[in-house]
Amino acid sequence: MINVMLADDEQLLREGVRLVLRHADDIEVIAEAGDGAEAVRIACEHPVDVALVDIRMPGTDGLIAAEQLAERAPAVKVVMLTTFGEQEYITRALRAGAAGFLLKDSGPQELIHAVRAAAHGGAILSPRVAKDLIDTHVTPADGRSVKAQRLVDTLNDRERDVLVLVGVGASNAEAARLLYMGEGTVKTYVSRILAKLGCANRVQAAIIAHDAGLLPTG
Known part of the structure; x- marks a missing residue:
């Protein structure tokens, strides 16, 4: 079973992701967080395998959370949730060791695949942004x-x-x-x-x- 944590300040989005992941019999959402600080605390205290983390959150944002998770809970695979056009934030998350990036409007199967791939050490780069991110923002x-x-x-x-x-x-x-x-x-x-x-x-x-x-x- 892949234990997942959702970190996003929008409750509606968290509920939507949870509903999608419920259709995968090998994935379980065990925790939710409304900001980055809470996400780091939860990941350090619970057996989280994959953390789906929003880049933009009030207080401690997803970028800071990714950096702190890399130091304090390195076994947790972090997948950043982003919207198209936020590429300027992504270089820093890449350097922090994020396992990849998933657009918030990704389909259910893409979301499930991303969680499974991250849990098994794979990289998740949404096809619509992967090449652009590397070519444009990782100079x-x-x-x-x-x-x-x-x-x-x-x-x-x-x-x-x-x-x-x-x-x-x-x-x-x-x-x-x-x-x-x-x-x-x-x-x-x-x-x-x-x-x-x-x-x-x-x-x-x-x-x-x-x-x-x-x-x-x-």
Whole structure:
């Protein structure tokens, strides 16, 4: 069972998400929070696997909450809830180790898939925002590109191929099909890549791929 916490100051949205997740027999919403501070406290006191956290909340917002959760409850996978057009907030959450981003108007199946993917260590980037977020809002700062290139240099050619597909948001199944590998083999490569790059999740690996200039620009 995947234990989920909902953190959003809008009760109506929390109730809607709870109703959607109730249709998944392997997911249970065990807690709700109205702001970031309450979300951090709950995650530290209860067995939360995935936290769905709104970016904009009064008081302690979702960005601060994501940073605090990364320090105080690193086992919790944080998925940021956002509306299209809020990309300027997302770089900071990526750096804090958020597992991904989900648009608030996402469909029920996308929401359920996101929770399951996050719980199993996957990255969740809504298809409508993924490429735009990385290309537009994760621009290498001075020195970061060089550091990313050095990290990428530790990978062999096949690992780089897998990293590129991780960087553009491909799932393990999609990468397996494109690289003519077994899905289990891709999963092993991804784990190895994360270890070599020192990344907590696929989103952070995607940032390094972007900073190192490995991703297509079109």
